[in-house]
Amino acid sequence: MIEVQHLTKRYGRVTAVEDVSFRVERGEIFGFLGPNGAGKTTTMRILTGFIPATEGKAIVAGFDVFDQPIEAKRRTGYLPETPPLYPDMSVVEYLEFVAKIKGVPAAGRRQRIQTVMERTRIDDMANRLCSKLSKGYRQRVGLAQAIVHNPDVLILDEPTAGLDPKQIIETRELIKELAGDHTIILSTHILPEVSQTCQRVVIINKGHVVALDTPDNLTARLRGSETMYLQVDTNGLDALGALEGVAGVTRVAESDRRDGLVGYEIESQHGRDVRRDLARTVVTNGWGLLEMRPMRMSLEDIFLSLTTEETATPVPAPLEGEPVHE
Amino acid sequence: MSNILAIAQKELKSYFSSPIAYIVIGMFALLYGYFYIAILAYFVRQSMQMSEFGGQGAQAMDINQQLIRPLMTNVTILVLFVMPMVTMRTYSEEKRSGTIELLLTSPLTDFQIIMGKFLGALALWVIMLLVSTIHIAILFAYARPALKPLATAYLGLLLLGGCFISVGLFISSLTKNQIVAGMTTFAVFLFLWVITWIGSFSGATVTSPVDYLSIINHFDDFGKGVIDTTHVIYYVSFITFGLFLTAKSVDSERWRG
Numbered sequence: 001m002i003e004v005q006h007l008t009k010r011y012g013r014v015t016a017v018e019d020v021s022f023r024v025e026r027g028e029i030f031g032f033l034g035p036n037g038a039g040k041t042t043t044m045r046i047l048t049g050f051i052p053a054t055e056g057k058a059i060v061a062g063f064d065v066f067d068q069p070i071e072a073k074r075r076t077g078y079l080p081e082t083p084p085l086y087p088d089m090s091v092v093e094y095l096e097f098v099a100k101i102k103g104v105p106a107a108g109r110r111q112r113i114q115t116v117m118e119r120t121r122i123d124d125m126a127n128r129l130c131s132k133l134s135k136g137y138r139q140r141v142g143l144a145q146a147i148v149h150n151p152d153v154l155i156l157d158e159p160t161a162g163l164d165p166k167q168i169i170e171t172r173e174l175i176k177e178l179a180g181d182h183t184i185i186l187s188t189h190i191l192p193e194v195s196q197t198c199q200r201v202v203i204i205n206k207g208h209v210v211a212l213d214t215p216d217n218l219t220a221r222l223r224g225s226e227t228m229y230l231q232v233d234t235n236g237l238d239a240l241g242a243l244e245g246v247a248g249v250t251r252v253a254e255s256d257r258r259d260g261l262v263g264y265e266i267e268s269q270h271g272r273d274v275r276r277d278l279a280r281t282v283v284t285n286g287w288g289l290l291e292m293r294p295m296r297m298s299l300e301d302i303f304l305s306l307t308t309e310e311t312a313t314p315v316p317a318p319l320e321g322e323p324v325h326e
Numbered sequence: 327m328s329n330i331l332a333i334a335q336k337e338l339k340s341y342f343s344s345p346i347a348y349i350v351i352g353m354f355a356l357l358y359g360y361f362y363i364a365i366l367a368y369f370v371r372q373s374m375q376m377s378e379f380g381g382q383g384a385q386a387m388d389i390n391q392q393l394i395r396p397l398m399t400n401v402t403i404l405v406l407f408v409m410p411m412v413t414m415r416t417y418s419e420e421k422r423s424g425t426i427e428l429l430l431t432s433p434l435t436d437f438q439i440i441m442g443k444f445l446g447a448l449a450l451w452v453i454m455l456l457v458s459t460i461h462i463a464i465l466f467a468y469a470r471p472a473l474k475p476l477a478t479a480y481l482g483l484l485l486l487g488g489c490f491i492s493v494g495l496f497i498s499s500l501t502k503n504q505i506v507a508g509m510t511t512f513a514v515f516l517f518l519w520v521i522t523w524i525g526s527f528s529g530a531t532v533t534s535p536v537d538y539l540s541i542i543n544h545f546d547d548f549g550k551g552v553i554d555t556t557h558v559i560y561y562v563s564f565i566t567f568g569l570f571l572t573a574k575s576v577d578s579e580r581w582r583g
Binding site: 011045048049050051052070071073074076078080081082084085086087088089093097098100101102103145 | 328329332333336339340343344423424425426427428429430431432433434435580581582
């Protein structure tokens with residue numbers, strides 16, 4: 001549905017986006033993740049035909065955005081970072097204007113606007129001036145504007161930015177509902193948003209694609225090895241050696257110690273579940289097993305490790321500020 | 327075409343949903359009325375003096391030449407002041423508020439957007455001219471001015487306004503700031519107005535092109551009631567050029583980002 005090939009955009013000497021390529025399939029929600037200034041908006045603006053690319057190609061709904069902009073634009077709905085509302089128009093007037101210029105036929109235009117307003121839950125504000133709307137409503141009118149011509153592709157630039165938590169949840173739900181009929185690209189710098197709404201994610205930083213996968217695979221891939229946290233009561237004995245002896249365990253490190261309770265971080269081979277063996281070892285040694293949980297690298301950590309220049313993996317902070325070793 | 331009309335309608339509506347239309351039309355009507363009364367008073371005094379010298383003088387008084395023509399010349403000065411206010415927000419406001427992103431990502435050509443904006447502003451100008459015909463209508467109640475020269479003068483005003491709008495659109499497309507757009511537009515208009523001054527103290531090589539460029543010289547014949555194709559062509563090509571510059575400006579903005 002959307003194909004981006006080797007897209008590059010330069011503003012004078014500044015390169016905003018360099019050699020970005022990806023594909024989005026029909027009906028997919030595709031996340032665009034990156035810190036501010038990474039080139040998300042630039043890429044979206046190229047896809048919507050607002051600005052041309054310096055190099056490369058973008059095909060939206062089967063049309064090249066540069067060679068056949070009108071056809072591509074007809075099939076694209078776009079919500080920029082700030083909803084493009086006309087302050088002196090009422091919501092209904094505004095949607096009528098947008099429907100007209102997006103080519104919604106006069107017959108059935110009113111009906112379509114009504115449907116869209118109900119879908120985005122703005123019908124109670126139909127006659128309110130756009131300038132008098134709250135931030136949440138402005139965002140929803142922006143969304144209504146993007147879907148009024150029932151486009152194949154929806155491009156949403158930070159659709160939840162500046163909303164309160166309840167509105168964020170509502171907007172995400174709405175986006176998920178829309179996914180069936182539309183292919184959606186959404187950009188964000190909020191990580192949970194991506195894992196909650198998107199089927200695939202591209203992480204870009206400084207104009208480059210640094211990762212492209214499903215949120216789950218990204219998490220797994222970057223995790224590399226599995227890490228478990230294990231807390232045992234050994235009555236002062238050292239369990240390190242016994243734990244290292246468990247098959248599949250690659251590394252054991254003591255992470256905290258308090259009142260005779262010792263916490264360990266245990267890394268194991270990827271794809272190998274060592275929990276049963278660990279538990280058996282603890283029990284056969286007569287120690288108390290107090291806690292065992294997987295330590296997953298969150299999307300947040302992945303994002304940071306991918307987008308910070310230092311390649312060092314984030315070091316887990318010692319618990320409650322206690323010295324790890326006496 | 328329906329796209330052009332949609333934009334034009336939106337533009338015109340936006341003038342009327344803000345105070346702009348009312349202030350611009352109201353002030354234009356007020357000053358037009360003042361000029362009208364002043365010139366009318368002068369005309370009446372002249373004709374009284376003429377009639378004291380005998381019937382022949384009164385006969386020679388021509389309402390078209392001695393009332394409408396000077397009135398139209400004064401009105402052109404009003405255009406100079408009014409038009410920057412009409413055009414300054416056309417592009418600047420859309421750029422500032424980000425609505426330009428909506429227009430440029432909709433299935434519209436640049437030509438449709440520009441023509442829509444041009445026609446929207448021109449429609450406001452037509453409304454202003456229509457309001458001013460109230461004074462002329464009163465004139466018809468008490469005298470018998472010739473209709474055709476009057477219509478010609480109004481055609482001239484329409485074309486002159488069109489020139490100003492096309493330049494104003496271009497300048498507005500260059501900046502996000504309305505005041506910058508308004509002030510620059512005014513300066514450019516004024517320069518096009520007084521460009522003949524350079525000609526008056528230079529040789530013929532400067533004088534004739536400069537006289538041709540002056541936006542106001544071409545209005546003279548319209549004021550007299552003469553439709554000369556030279557002037558019509560001048561105004562139409564001026565408008566086309568202004569719109570062309572706007573198109574180039576919008577397009578280059580897109581490349582620069």
